[in-house]
Amino acid sequence: MSPPPRHPWVRNYVLAGGRTSTQWRMLMHTLISATGAMPVAAAGPRPEAQALYQRVCAGPQTVAELSAACGVPLGLTRVLLGDLAGRGLVTVHADLDPFNPLILERLLDGLRAL
């Protein structure tokens, strides 16, 4: 047994073993941002994880944008971003309530101003 990790949510993730999904809810348009600027090696040995992390460090982006920009399939992108979130390297941002009337009004105002 390895010593218990500092954060319980990391523990859950580490214990997930052969991961095909993550506990982070990540929609295609969920925004991901870097918590700071660490060397890419902090993302772990996988080149896909390093590429994703490097891209996130350039500015907040959606899961789909990161997947497309790095050429990493969507499913794997989610797993690796969940991994990076578990390491505290990236933040998985909360999604908007898509039907909140205030959000929809802001969408309408924004579209009409185009």
Added chain:
Amino acid sequence: MASAHSDAVPAAAKIVVAGGFGVGKTTFVGAVSEIDPVNTDAWMTSEALGVDPGRPGKVRTTVAMDFGRISLSTGLVLYLFGTPGQPRFWHMWDDVARGASAAVVLVDTRDLESSFAAVDYFERDRKLPFIVVVNLFDGVATHPMDKVRDALQISPDVPLIAADVRLRGQTVSALVTAVQHTLNTTRSLYR
């Protein structure tokens, strides 16, 4: 822990653009997107899709999907996601539709059948309000709208409009109609 960094992140909203193959989804996205529509390949294993009769023995299937982005002055970034056309990717459609604020189903009156699956999907989904947009490929309507509504068997409460999706103004209008429809449909949930 909230950080100053996360405060700088804009809020992301999403609208789905659906419809059959060749109906103008990429054109629609490209007409309003501030970036060139990103055509991305997302793969799934055949287990996730069920048996793919067209490609026996194929382990991975690539699904082409495109998206665009519009930064709005009201502090939101709107993402447009085009769904993969083929109905056998409905699993993927769920993923695309999840968390969306509205859906636009594009139809081509010369090939209504190609959009049957998309109309059917959103009719049955019920959670995500949608509108139907007849793409005026040559800038003119070739079929009366009531005929189109009949042929597609769209409920009377689903807005049906026509637009030349090559034109930014008409595409933006279609998005406004879609968001307004969602607002009208879902507002009661928040009273």
